Each structure stands twice: as structure tokens, then as C-alpha cells.
Amino acid sequence: MASMGLNLEEQKAVDRFRKEVVEPSMTSLVVLDFWAEWCGPCKALTPVLEKVCGEYADKGVVLAKINVDEEQFIAAQFQVRSIPTVYAMFQGQPVADLTNARSESQLKALLDQLLSQLPVGGPDEGTAEVAQFIEMGEAVLAEGDGVRAAGIFAQVVEMAPENPAARAGLIRALVAAGKIDEALAAADALDETLSADSGVKAALSALELAGDRVDEGELQTLRAAAAERPTDMEAQLAFAEAAYAAGQRDEAADALLAMVQHDREWNDGAARAQLVKIFEAVGLEDPWVVATRRRLSRVLFG
Template identity: 40%
Template structure:
């Protein structure tokens, strides 16, 4: 459950690089804006003590970058939808978005020196560091490989991702892409080997976490039962929670992710505490395996949040 809390009641420093956001403007202010420069999202509330320490330091660090990074401040008391979708469980929580995806973040107040390092790293990610042309080339290669994967050319995508890692062995996007390519080829063991071979300092990155979640779902799929049989069991007894959970697993295994999410949401609605909140845990595993902006993720998190806060 989200602990609602936040920052001082003082308005953000004036300037085009710092603004107040909301559930309604999140896509425009954060996701779309991060296509050009990294965007930091500061989740806060007026009564949160640590937020009063973090806010001014974060604003000052962003102002130093002169537009290389932007800051959007969201009061979670007034905007619970986005906070729920991003699984904000305590505040202050800070997320950084770049090119439409979360790329970094932290919880709690940090000393100014660490905040400066955090913001500086994001500024460099957005093009402030030397060697930008080479990085742009690798980013284009990753995009091309992702396109191959989306078009069903998993083998070609795997080769491209592997080649990228030869050039940059710390490219989290390439590791995540290679894992998904192997999974698309049905090679779960190979995908797991790639994940285990990723550098330790990449663990915790969105791409690696998504890859780990995808492998977990693939392992579950190996033991999934027939969809038709499980659906018949659920229809015969809607309160058979294990059958509904197994049906969701089977649907996910067959590529029907949206239907799997719907069954898990229904299970959560019927008994959110069943099997140590298994439905909620499985929902988060599916959400983590997809891009944060995927409609299945956005709709699923919104529905889950509405149940939690009902």
C-alpha cells in the first residue's frame, strides 16, 4: 500500500525545467518529454519531512544542468493513479525517465552530493557526455534489433543484440533484448544464462528486471495446463481460486497476456489475500516483464489501484 507523503508545500522553483505534474498530464510532461531529455519525477506530499530536504536539493541540481534534465513534481495525495502504476510504496520516491521508459530512481532523501551525481548521470545519458555519436549508433542498433524482434525475426534480433554487447558489455537494453529474443525462440536456458552473465552493476536496471520477470513467466509456462480445461473448471466453480490462477498462467503462456491480467484482477477482486496475495504478485511479475507504457500495464495498474484504494 502506498504511504502517501511528500514534500514541502512551497511551489517549485520557477523555470521551464521544473514543473508540477498530475495524473492527467503525466504522459505529456514525462513520457513524451523524455523522448528529448531525461525527466526526473519527484513523488512527494505536503506533510512528508524527508521530502522537505530532498526537494530543494533536487531542484537545485536540475537547475545546474540548464535544460539537459527536467524535473516534474507530483503530489501523491492529489495524484494516486500514476503513483499506483509505478508501485510507489513510500515517499519521497524519485524516478528518472528517458525515451519513454524509467531508467533509474531511488527512495528516501539523499545528501546533495549524491543527488548531484544522480542528476549529472542523467544529463550525460541525454547527450551531455563525450562519445555521444558512438552511443547514438548503439542506440540505433538496439532499436533496429527491437524492430526485428517485433516482426518475428528473433534469430536476427539475437545476433544483433549479441553484436551490440561485443561493443558495449554494459548495455542493459541489449542484455534485456537478447533475453527476450532467446525466449521468443523457446530457448529459456540460454535466456537465463544471458541474464546470469549480465554485470552485477546492471542488476536493478529496468531492462534487467524486465528480463528476469519474463524468464520467470517462461518457467511458469513450462508447467501450464490446457486453457480450455482450466477455463471449464473456472466456469464450473468461479470461486476455485487455484483454477483461476492456473488459467491466468496458461493464458500468459499462450501469449494472451491481456486475458491473463483480467483473470488475475478478478481473482484479486474475489480474494486479495488468497495464497499470500498471489494474484497481486503475479500481476506485478507480468507488469515488470512489459514496457511501462504498454497499454496492458497502464490499464492493469489502474484497475488494480482502483481496487486497492476502493
């Protein structure tokens, strides 16, 4: 989790989460339990989690607990709707939802399956090299060089074809470089397991949004139509989609927020849904997303 664009308390929460969950998950499988003092089912589940995680400690499994009353920001980032909610975390990413594993046998079966698939126990030299190249690719992409970043991520995919961060990075880099057909091919190459990864889902959202790209002349036409017909929701949405695909995300957000304010229920909440898709594609911790989500909250809740 990044800390840019957050207030002081949110940054402190992120720092705690990084220290207690993300860092241990780089070499261990972290069972992350969202709970609260008032939650009866949580109290019933706790002994099961503690017992099984204790028995699996020598296999690289650790238990981390998040009190949702004390860490509301972290719970919100994971979109926790009810408790107990339990995830398995590895290398900073949720890799499985363990919430329905309420018995020792169910939990052990899921942990055994995960441990057979993940390199728990510490990164070897190859894993460390892959992580280094992924970090390099992300840095280059952040600088705006999609072509170079795509080249880096393509090499990483060759080295570690099952690495979801590499696959997600390649798709996002190809989108940034304007190579939509190649990005679509990279998406088509994903198997079911990789497609379920949260980072890959965000990259696929970015690819879907990029599919609305138009030339400058058509964008100007859509902009003019939206300006002339401010209550025409179809015109507003068409412009917002094209504007975002063209890299004009401020204009896109302004148009979508205005739509929500005018008629939030239009087309089953299409404007809000489009905003959420944009948030996922950019990244929920991105400073622009944090600021725009706050704007959306003000529109929705006053």
C-alpha cells in the same frame, strides 16, 4: 514513456514528461525531484538540489521537478509512495535513487559516482549506433519476430555489453522465440548492476512467467479443470500461469481477476501478485496492461 492506450490528460502528462525529463536525459544526467507545496521536507531539500545541480551543470547535470499534486499520473508510474522522492535519470531510465541524499556532500558523492559510470555529455557515434540497433530490435520484436529480434539484440550486446536495454531486449526476444534455455543463460550472464535496471527486471519477469509453459494437451487439461472447479484457487492459478505462458494473456487475466474477486487474500494475494508480475513483464504503458489494470481497480475498489 509511450502514450498508447491513455486518456487525453494522461497523454498530455506523458508528453510533458518526455519533453521536460526524457529528452534532456538523453545527453544529460537529470535529477528528478518529486515534491508538493505542502511538503515540509521538500522545502528543506530544494535548496540543496538547486545548489548542487547548479554547481554540476557544466558536468551535464540538470534538475527537473515534478509536483505530485499536478502530475499524479507520472508519480503513479514511478510508484511514488512518499515525498520527497528523488531519482537520477539517464537516457530515459532511472539509474539511481537519490532520495536519501539530503546533504550537499551526500548528493555530490552520488553524482560523482554516476558521472564516472555514465557517458553523460552527448552520445558519440558508437552510442548513437547502439541506440539505432536497439530501436530496430524493438521494432522487430513488436512485429512478433522473436528469432530475428534476438539476433539483432545479440549483436548489440557484443557492441555494448553494459547496455541494459540491449540485455533486456535479448532476454525478451529469446523468450518470444521460445528459446527459454538461451534466455536463462542470458539472464545468468547479468551482473548485479544490470540486474537492478528496471527494464532488465521486466525482462526477467517475462522469463520467469515463460517458465510455466506447457504443451497444448496439458493446457487443455488445466483449462478444463479450472472450468469444472471455479472455486478451486489452485486450479485457477495453475491454468492462469500456463495460459499466459502459452500466449493466452486474456484468458490468464480473466482467471486471475476472477480469483481476486472471489478471494483477494488467498495465498497472501497470489492472484493479484501474479497480475502485477504480468504487468511488469509486458510493460506498464502497454495498452493491454493499462486496460487490465483498470479492470483490476474496478474489482478492488468497485
